[in-house]
Amino acid sequence: MAGRGTNELAxxxxxxxxxxxxxxxxxxxxxxxxMHEHGVAGTSLGDVQKAAGVGASQVYHYFGxxxxxxxxxxxxxxxxxxxxxxPHLGRLDSMEALRAWRDMLVTxxxxxxxxxxxxxxxxxxxxxxxxxxxxxxxxxxxxxxEAAVRDGLEAMYDRGDLRRxxxxxxxxxxxxxxxxxxTLLAQLHRDPAPLETALDEVLDxxxxxxxxxxxxxx
Amino acid sequence: MAGRGTNELAxxxxxxxxxxxxxxxxxxxxxxxxMHEHGVAGTSLGDVQKAAGVGASQVYHYFGxxxxxxxxxxxxxxxxxxxxxxPHLGRLDSMEALRAWRDMLVTxxxxxxxxxxxxxxxxxxxxxxxxxxxxxxxxxxxxxxEAAVRDGLEAMYDRGDLRRxxxxxxxxxxxxxxxxxxTLLAQLHRDPAPLETALDEVLDxxxxxxxxxxxxxx
DNA sequence: AATTTTTTGTATCAGCCGCTACAGTCTTGC
DNA sequence: GCAAGACTGTAGCGGCTGATACAAAAAATT
Numbered sequence: 001m002a003g004r005g006t007n008e009l010a011x012x013x014x015x016x017x018x019x020x021x022x023x024x025x026x027x028x029x030x031x032x033x034x035m036h037e038h039g040v041a042g043t044s045l046g047d048v049q050k051a052a053g054v055g056a057s058q059v060y061h062y063f064g065x066x067x068x069x070x071x072x073x074x075x076x077x078x079x080x081x082x083x084x085x086x087p088h089l090g091r092l093d094s095m096e097a098l099r100a101w102r103d104m105l106v107t108x109x110x111x112x113x114x115x116x117x118x119x120x121x122x123x124x125x126x127x128x129x130x131x132x133x134x135x136x137x138x139x140x141x142x143x144x145x146e147a148a149v150r151d152g153l154e155a156m157y158d159r160g161d162l163r164r165x166x167x168x169x170x171x172x173x174x175x176x177x178x179x180x181x182x183t184l185l186a187q188l189h190r191d192p193a194p195l196e197t198a199l200d201e202v203l204d205x206x207x208x209x210x211x212x213x214x215x216x217x218x
Numbered sequence: 219m220a221g222r223g224t225n226e227l228a229x230x231x232x233x234x235x236x237x238x239x240x241x242x243x244x245x246x247x248x249x250x251x252x253m254h255e256h257g258v259a260g261t262s263l264g265d266v267q268k269a270a271g272v273g274a275s276q277v278y279h280y281f282g283x284x285x286x287x288x289x290x291x292x293x294x295x296x297x298x299x300x301x302x303x304x305p306h307l308g309r310l311d312s313m314e315a316l317r318a319w320r321d322m323l324v325t326x327x328x329x330x331x332x333x334x335x336x337x338x339x340x341x342x343x344x345x346x347x348x349x350x351x352x353x354x355x356x357x358x359x360x361x362x363x364e365a366a367v368r369d370g371l372e373a374m375y376d377r378g379d380l381r382r383x384x385x386x387x388x389x390x391x392x393x394x395x396x397x398x399x400x401t402l403l404a405q406l407h408r409d410p411a412p413l414e415t416a417l418d419e420v421l422d423x424x425x426x427x428x429x430x431x432x433x434x435x436x
Numbered sequence: 437a438a439t440t441t442t443t444t445g446t447a448t449c450a451g452c453c454g455c456t457a458c459a460g461t462c463t464t465g466c
Numbered sequence: 467g468c469a470a471g472a473c474t475g476t477a478g479c480g481g482c483t484g485a486t487a488c489a490a491a492a493a494a495t496t
Contacts, residue, residue, distance in 0.1 A: 017493065020443065039344050041259030044483060055445050056485080066484065117343055121402055125340035126257050128405050129333055139406045170415050173403070174396070177416035181399030184339055185391070187346050188357045197388050198395035205423040235463065235472065262453060273475050274455080284454065 024062040027052050032073045036116045040070060040126045070127070071137050077119040078141035085148045092152030094161070095207055102199045109183060110192045117187040120145075121180045146176050153206075166209040171202070178202045242280040245270050250291045254334045258288060258344045288345070289355050295337040296359035303366045310370030312379070313425055320417045327401060328410045335405040338363075339398045364394050371424075384427040389420070396420045 016024065030052040034043040045059055045066060063069040084104070085092065092098055116122060120141055127134040153168035162168070182198030234242065248270040252261040263277055263284060270276075281287040302322070303310065310316055334340060338359055345352040371386035380386070400416030 015442085015494095017442065019493080023443080038347055039259070041257070041344060042348055045485085046483075057444065057446085057487095060485070061443070115347055117346070122343035124402055124406055125335055125343050126259060128335070129256055130260055135406060142403065142406060170419060173400075173412050173415040174419035177399030177403055177412060178392070178395050179399065180402050181395030181397065181416075182391075184342055184398050184402075185360065185395055188342055188353060188360060194391050194395060197391040198399075201388060201392035201420065201423065205419065205426075208423075208426065233464095233472085237463080238473065241473080263455085264453075275457095275474065275476085278455070279473070 020062075023054060023058060027054060027059060027062060027069070028072045028076050031069055032076045032119070035070070035073055036077070036119045036122065040123060045069075067131060067134065070123075070131070070134055074120070074123065074134060074137045074141060077123075078137075078144065081120060081141070082144055082148065085145060091155065092149055093155035093159075095203070095210075097152065098203055098206070102196075102203060105179060105183075105199070106192050106196055109186055109195060114186045114190045114192060118180055118183045121183060122187075142176070146172050149175055160211065162206070162209050163211055166206075171206055171209075174202050174205075175199070238280075241272060241276060245272060245277060245280060245287070246290045246294050249287055250294045250337070253288075253291055254295070254337045254340065258341060263287075285349060285352065288341075288349070288352055292338070292341065292352060292355045292359060295341075296355075296362065299338060299359070300362055300366065303363060309373065310367055311373035311377075313421070313428075315370065316421055316424070320414075320421060323397060323401075323417070324410050324414055327404055327413060332404045332408045332410060336398055336401045339401060340405075360394070364390050367393055378429065380424070380427050381429055384424075389424055389427075392420050392423075393417070 027048065031043065031048045034047055034051060038047075045056070048069070049056055049059060059069065063072065085101070087097075087100075087104075092101055120138060123134075124138055127138065129135075150169055150172035153162070153171050156162050157166060157168045178198040178201070179195070182195035185194035185198070186192050245266065249261065249266045252265055252269060256265075263274070266287070267274055267277060277287065281290065303319070305315075305318075305322075310319055338356060341352075342356055345356065347353075368387055368390035371380070371389050374380050375384060375386050396416040396419070397413070400413035403412035403416070404410050
């Protein structure tokens, strides 16, 4: 075990200077945007190089190959989404917060003219079958996303805002599926309406799962 | 207008011999399978040629370019899905039929080890932004799918199986989104459970929208 | 100031891709 | 049977892609 000193993760820099980190970050964010707009397969490293204003050697200096860059992009988008699902104040632990979250998702999509779809979801089809490691990364990102949504629903459940028969874990999966499916249909039709409808129907179901009478004050 | 007689749809054959049609169909079905498994970008025309046992010239004889082949593949998958949504007997106009439809979707996905996702949905991300005509084709396919589902729900509504406040059109969109989102999550996790959950939650909502008392016999 | 390391630019390669040209074979219609 | 046209095989082209080699510039470490 102590012998293989030379091959420890080829591309791992011992240290990055501030300038180096800035360049690396710029490559990732530019690649993330391009891949969101044109898909992974539709984004060549040459495109990334031009858009980021770097040479070919930079990309291979900071990332060993295209797959490593893709994984960095997945991490970038995952971080962006998680930073979005936990808004500044609290979590998704009330109907108001859930409705506000819905509005934000719809607004975001509309601002993009429904192009690109979900930054994470639109990468799934192109990567899942031929890049197992990327699929695992994406699955991990969605797991965190789902957990964040589930936490809010469980908080509502524990607080008595949902009936006993409600299952926060299942509702979280249904919500996430509505986001992805609704976004896909919205991207197709260039119209946010399907996303609104899909989310509202699940949210209405959650609302119907509130206790029949307002829960008594403690 | 009468002068341009030569360029009328370059690849349109005056007639296809039985052999020619067989070859053409083989190319489409092979391409459909490959693109479902590896995505559009991950399927080269060379792959299609090898798998179908044809030369390069055949593909360009029956389809002018790759985009035309892709559009034929979209039509192929659309047909397959529509043939699935209207099962032999009736339509999706009862809870039993809806639950059976759900089971079929889950079974289909499981038989494929959750690989490839939805034959139509998995093409969206890779084509929507860079191939407008393909996006339109996909949108058309989804419209027909949605209409088939909506027809069933409207039949239930008209029959009095759903309360007045229920909206079949919105429920159809929510169902389709659950199919697509659930399939995407299932593909990611290599587990049909998310599809089951997403569909069941929407179906439970539909079931909750039945009249409070069983509707009176006519 | 010297030296090591990080960062960047340029030039280039081998391979695959979509696509075409062209010649040959088989089938159809008369 | 015999032209016309539908079908098929091979060979190859230009362009792009991911990836590499190599050396110079910039920065950090000593």
